Amino acid sequence: MLNTVDGLGGVIGAKYFSRKMEGKPVWVIGPACNNSNTVKKDHKNMQTEGIFSWLDLQAPCSVLYVCFRSQNAILPSQVRELALGLEASEKPFIWVVRRPIGFSTATEDLQAEWFPEGFVERNRKKNQGLLVYKWVPQLEILSHKSTGSFLNHCGWNSVLESLCHGVPIIGWPLTGEQMFNSKMLEDEAGVCMEVARGIMEGNVKCEHIAEVIKMGMEEINKGGEMRRKACEMKVKLEEAIKESEGFKGSSIRAMDEFLNTASNKYSTL
Template sequence: MAQRKENIVMFPLMAQGHTIPFLALALHLENTNRYTITFVNTPSNLKKLKSSLPQNSSIHLREIPFDGIAHDLPPCTENSDSLPFHLFPNFFESTLSFKPHFRKLINGLIDEQNGHKPVCIIADMFFAWSAEIAQEYGIFNALFVGGGSFGFACFYSLWLNLPHRDSDEFLLPDFPEASRIHVTQMTKFLRLADGSDSLSVFFQKVLPQWMNADGILFNTVEELDKIGLMYFSRKLGRPVWPVGSLLLSTGSRAGAGKEYGISTELCKNWLDTKPCNSVIYVSFGSQNTIAASQMMQLAMALEACGKNFIWVVKPPLGFDMNSEFRANEWLPEGFEERIKDSGQGLVVQKWAPQVEILSHKSISAFLSHCGWNSVLEALSHRVPIIG
């Protein structure tokens, strides 16, 4: 009789930067052949995710209901990708509505297994309320942070020590190792936060609840990130484990919920025509873009430098990220035609097969927003990063 495999329940935030490391961790755990994995998310996200799983994967995808309209989000919104920045407070607040549905889901899983409980619940860093449910059922609960611990130590301290308006530079009272923080390093939300705005209320409710978890996992390695790991160990008094670096394979990365603006084959064929270490890859992540004026200047610089490039473009700041990219307004006149005719560059709208690009021998450098997934992917393929 085959030995029963323990079940691990995993529930990431509905965002590309969170789903990718969660899926990488799920596949890693599955490959140990010791666990079954129940991967929880909303219906449309699971539908997109399904194509990323290997054909022989036994990961179970479990739907949880979500009503974005009830939280003043656009119809059919089930993730943060391409969500306007002013709606992010609504999006984060909406995730609190998962709690009763998740409790019901865990109860159902236990009933299906004739009273046998999952061995562990691994929840997103913003789903710290999951610890209460795990404790109700006597299940080990870990929060998983898909990024590096130093950056999130700054994030954690900044949101719990509001406001930050007295000076342009300041020290974090509980994280002096971070040195001085300048206001230009903070997001607009942080610069305006005073503790009473909706985003402050959310973070000041959720972040202290990390102390209720049985442990915190980070997608990092201790050799690179010891200071941040020490901060959380000191701050939370809970075990803190670096479990990285977790990366999806090229095949799995492609299906993490995105439709590319260029086929992987076409992209590879173009790169194959370029000399080794001759192409600059430019991309600013799944939820970031630049101002229209910066976009125009960057286009002019890329063309003038004479280097080959692949540039992933999205509508500039202030425009709907889901809207059509208006090259005639945001790029120099005739730019796309010139670089296409000359073979100097590829302009890709919205999404590109990033891992396949970074792993190609013709790539020489990566101009990036330095999101953690992008950093790890670049490091794993030895591609220098320009931040």
């Protein structure tokens, strides 16, 4: 069973896995994640209350959400370039800061060791963005009306969570299948712009980061087209798992086929 849908690498991926498994059936049953209709709104702690109070003040689709998840890290030099790029883009942002490679933790006490000089103070004065060092309710942030784009590593869970909420992606794949995900999302699905790829000293500069962020978050041209296609993909993802009287989405039908196949196989044993 594959956690995707037709139109998002689903058919190609299913055919590939079927070939690798010598013709055995493969079912496309995604998305296996929540959407904005099922997100639980629970802002009880002070940090999350602050995040959503700040988001509520921003214009619709204006905020860039930046998160590489806890299993992914970039170099200290790349953190500095990303910080300067965010600042130069002049776009409001929420950045979930993870420890750079070579550091054991990510805390406010250590921020001076990897951020550009004066960055934190300038950001605090301008109130351009939020720097967060702990867990954040990602689905709630993605479902917020002010969130306009998601800069991430193109891990498949993050991709689906973003597209389930109609949020286009600015991709920075770091390893493994993330490279293929980013290329497919940009070239085939049209919902992504790649800002960098991999972990290599000097492979990304702040000027380029700022340029891609501005372009990816435009209301027209490239950014507008990405948002339109991301919203179309949101509808596809919703339809795939929709079930109502007389209608079953493609993923529901695929799950039924899987269960029927498994039941028939079991009954012949």
